[in-house]
Amino acid sequence: MLLLKNAMASLFLAALLVLTVTAQPQAGVDVQHYVFRLTLTDASDRIAGEADVTVQFTGAAGRELRLDLVGTGGSTPTGMTVSGVRRNGQPVPFTHASDALRIPLEPVPAGGEKQVFSITYAGVPTDGLVISKNKFGDRTFFGDNWPNRARHWLPVADHPSDKSTCEFIVTAPAHYRVIGNGLLKEETDLPGNLRRTHWTEAVPIPTKVMVVGASRFVVQHVDTLRNVPVQSWVYPQDRDAGFFDYAPAAPILAFFDSLVGTYPYEKLANVQSKTRYGGMENAGNIFYNEKAIHGKKNLDMERLVAHEIGHQWFGNSVTEKDWPHVWLSEGFATYLADVYVEHAYGPARMAEYLQKERKEVFDFAKENPTAPVVVTQPADLMALLNPNSYQKGAWTLHMLRQRVGDEAFWRGLRTYYGRYRNANAATEDFRQVMEETSGKDLSGFFKQWLYTPGYPKLTGTWAYEATQKELVVQLRQPAGASYVLPLELALYDVAGKLLGKETVQVDGAEKTFRLKVTGVPASVVPDPDTEVLAEVELKKR
Template sequence: MPLTSRTRALLPKAVRSLRRALLAASSLCLIAASGPMPAEPLGIGDRLFPHLGNPGYDVMAYDLAFTYSGNNSEPLPTVTTIDARVTDWLEQVNLDYSHGTVRSVEVNGVPAEFRSAGEDLVVTPAQRLAPGSRMRITVGHDSDPTPGEDVESGWVRTEDGLAMANQIDAAHRIFPGNDHPSDKAIFTIRVTAPDAYTAVANGLPLEAVRHAGTTTWAYRTEHPMATELTQVSIGRSSVPHRSGPGSLPVRDVVPSKDREKLEPWLKKTPEQIAWMERKVGRYPFETYGLLIAEARTGFALETQTLSLFERELFTHPEFPKWYVESTMVHELAHQWFGNSVTPRTWSDLWLSEGHATWYEALYAEETADRPLETRMREAYRASDTWRAAGGPPAAPKAPESGRRISIFRPNVYGGSALVLYALRQEIGRPAFERLERRWVRIHRDGTATTADFEGLASAVAGRDLSAFFTAWLYGKKTPPMPGHPEWRSVAPAEKGAKHARQPSTTQTKSTR
């Protein structure tokens, strides 16, 4: 664990003096002077998920190497390598990891002790680590695709293999790391699988090496990525390729038996990318595509460069065409809002889901005659109920016990898109559109907060918008809508069940 001022205060004065003397005389680790420190789970203090993330280091890169047997109920032997920059004196290093057997750990090539503590893997290196130094941790472990208690995602077992759905905090069920969106890194992902299977992951392919009966597929991202956006697909898949705007490589991953059936949907992606580029600027990554999995998840997910969708979304005739296309655009919009510009804390989630819902609704208006104003008026009517149930957009209530993804309530979808509509009403369409383009340009490949958005909006508008944002993002009641003083939000006690559902193209939690 990091040697913080809090831990120093707990040590007797004599022990502190002895440690200083030992350090002055030799390179002995502090652990050698006082014995092993107790293992305890840490976190970085996220308001909604305080157990996530770990202090004391900044991950620069992950290398994940999985071996798949062909049985999606068997653990995958895995080697995870983490390259990080140390930011504080570290006697122990905490990694988020909670579901799988750990066989070995090395720190900078030297075997290290390790123990479990809560949902952390606590590693004790042979030498304490100094600020500014580089650290490479190599963990040999099993990645277990079978469900555990209180688990909603992680590995998703499909009809023909596996895929990932790691939002919010399921990445550390698959591999050890710093599982918080504030610590983005470059990923290299390798998958060895029987020849009948195709493996695809985030980023661009590096190579596919054939062995006796198996193939090792390798991919690397060109841009940093949050752990929750990691994607690996292993299945009996086809990978059709096409070009997007500016010769962007577009590749999709679909069950081989459904390739022809799904093609009419897949070929829509390049124009959807072009539509988004006209709104907010150049697509921010090296590739894009849809991963269509034969599985039941209850949601679509914006995994970076390869968005996850259920097969049934595209094959069930009861879903209208505009609904399916708007859902596709929702996950595409996340590539700018959420993936390239990542919320720094989970309380900033509205910046991601609000924008994805906004462009989903705008696309439906422009391509399917689904008026944006009508949808926003319906959202306004429901907004007070959403705030009462889930908290205001930028201060969502904590998740329900045992249901961590329950923070994905209507207030961060339709309620947050409503904030953006109010902002456009307040500052005018030209200023709003400049703000959107500038936001994704300034914060590309980084993380950003609600305060960052407020500050930029005020700068673009040329006036202080703090009162506007305080009311719209943190108020218990929905403020009056600029330009529409006649709109009314029905109080929770007045609303019936028919108004409780989010009035959107997607039901709550069907997109993330």
């Protein structure tokens, strides 16, 4: 996802109010499928739900099944109350406390056994399902689960490592259109001016991107890619502007499909919504903030669409094993958006965005000098939405592309996607794939850029020695720094004509390079093609 500008501070405040440390997934339990039957009304914000949860027991699960579901209590009259639980159709006892639903497993299931647990519940969601009025005053319902907020309205194993297929069967007043993951299976008008809408997702996805939305919508069928429909769902009042803004989704989808691999889902819907983010990458069902509407050519908006579509491959299909590896989602989507700009508008426009992203990395590092990209388990998951996960992750991929070469880089990404499609991966899994496909040892590269905080700061001087026809360059790193990186230098004459480019290998605290050159350089520009994440100050001696 991407954040709206100026939204970071309020987002973190909201996070502190509603989020707790995420529980680790229960060992020996693999949720295979969810069926969520939900009833929405205009009379109140109370929802009624029944969830069928198909679980495969893969080992020693213990004597109870634990599902995440935020209960009632505290200072607000919200949360879910469970009225009954059935195991394979038979009522069973349960406890619901501390935002966990616990169901005794007597008898204890055998390894490999599948069972279905049916939970009946109701309540007013504290979060996760945003029930409110949109910017035009119309009532709406929008799931907004990232990172672990599905538990506020759905009984789930709320961790990215437990992926499953799902269905949403929503009964709501007939003036709502309901959008969900997967393919539309049923729309049936019911007595009482109600409508039942059934969406079914046959591809396993994490709960963070498992949602529905209900609103007054107009829908445009934009295009298809190998029978995958591309759609735009917008508020009627924003019809023209919204259809214009979401139209680039079709060529972006086709470009990423050809670059990375086959698109993983049954459709791609781009949906105007009440998400708190600028965009939220729900699987095949992207929600954009209702205010992110322009109705005219806007490259930032186009990049937002590209970022969220890029998540369909990385974040949704290939999902991080655990939260410390979230850069595998956000860094990848950020870089794919940059690559789309390169493809559609040329390398110079891509370089402009890379330079902005580099500055954001520098600014963040100055305020957080001890923070690496891959962190230990964070107490506040919202704190992961920072320039390390996004911009430094993207820059790591950009430099990896230079390190191994274009052909090996894209072959590696395609192999990584193919190997971990519909599954989970950690940073070391990605490193191993890139080493296999490039034939290079990348352990030092990954350690330097992902596990080490900060970034290189290089200072130095240059001089031209006419007698030797040499450019003499001296470069220094601060005490204690030991970054290893290539640094390209562009040499220009007094008329501004490029004399040539030379690359030096920085690998020590201080180093002098003597370079044979043709012509007399009047200026030397470090990193002319925006290829390294480094702060370089180079002066003429």
